[in-house]
Amino acid sequence: MMNQKHIDVVGASKTYPNGTIALQPVDLQIGKGEFVSLLGPSGCGKSTLLRIIAGLSTPSTGQVTIPDGDRRAFVFQDATLLPWRTVARNASLICELEGIDKAERAERVTAALKMVGLEGFEKVYPRNLSGGMKMRLSLARALALQPELFLMDEPFSALDEITREVLQDELLRIWQSKGFTSVFVTHNLYEAIYLSNRVVVMSARPGRIERVFDVPFSYPRTPELRLTPEFTALSVEISDCLREGVHA
Numbered sequence: 001m002m003n004q005k006h007i008d009v010v011g012a013s014k015t016y017p018n019g020t021i022a023l024q025p026v027d028l029q030i031g032k033g034e035f036v037s038l039l040g041p042s043g044c045g046k047s048t049l050l051r052i053i054a055g056l057s058t059p060s061t062g063q064v065t066i067p068d069g070d071r072r073a074f075v076f077q078d079a080t081l082l083p084w085r086t087v088a089r090n091a092s093l094i095c096e097l098e099g100i101d102k103a104e105r106a107e108r109v110t111a112a113l114k115m116v117g118l119e120g121f122e123k124v125y126p127r128n129l130s131g132g133m134k135m136r137l138s139l140a141r142a143l144a145l146q147p148e149l150f151l152m153d154e155p156f157s158a159l160d161e162i163t164r165e166v167l168q169d170e171l172l173r174i175w176q177s178k179g180f181t182s183v184f185v186t187h188n189l190y191e192a193i194y195l196s197n198r199v200v201v202m203s204a205r206p207g208r209i210e211r212v213f214d215v216p217f218s219y220p221r222t223p224e225l226r227l228t229p230e231f232t233a234l235s236v237e238i239s240d241c242l243r244e245g246v247h248a
Helices: 046-054 087-091 093-097 102-115 131-143 161-178 189-195 223-227 229-247
Strands: 005-015 021-031 035-039 061-065 072-075 149-153 181-186 198-202 209-214
Touching: 005 046, 005 181, 021 046, 021 061, 021 181, 021 209, 035 046, 035 189, 046 072, 046 149, 046 181, 072 131, 087 093, 087 102, 087 131, 093 102, 093 131, 102 131, 131 161, 161 189, 181 189, 189 198, 189 223, 189 229, 198 229, 209 229, 223 229
Parallel strands: 035 181, 035 198, 072 149, 149 181
Antiparallel strands: 005 021, 005 061, 198 209
């Protein structure tokens, strides 16, 4: 059962000036502290919907309601680090832009870097980090904002499978400890199932919500979950829904 409503999307759609319909009207409610993944083929509007929720894009119709004052942090597919800034100074960037004072920023950055396993790398520059460490830093930068709403657009898609699975476990650990609401965009159904309370399957463009799946597995989740018959059965069911959405 969904917790207290945190995000309320009502009739949100997006049509670009050239006439391209990126997103058909969508209704979606997400509970406080819930982890929801938006899953679908490339170009189906899942990133468009995420950007509308984040306030980075304005819907053509409809509206998104989020409690006033709730901080929204956004993690992009690319780590988008500033190469001339150290790990610590990259992690502090959003807090600086928000006008948080220096002492408070330092405390938040220290805590965020520890959370993602980058303690001891404060003075290192991005060029000396692996792909996985760069994404950890991107997560730390967002976490330092102490958001109520954590929005992620395919943050692990460029990583190798082992690093990706490690970061999935790290993300779940942080989410469980901090209690923020998470909306996560992916085209990987196994990732969506492993992370989420619910998986929102979207159709091919123009995007719409095809179906919402409840994920019945309890937390904390372990890598062994992916090998269970129940995980496989849900994967098959969602895969079938994805195929129907592509050919609809």
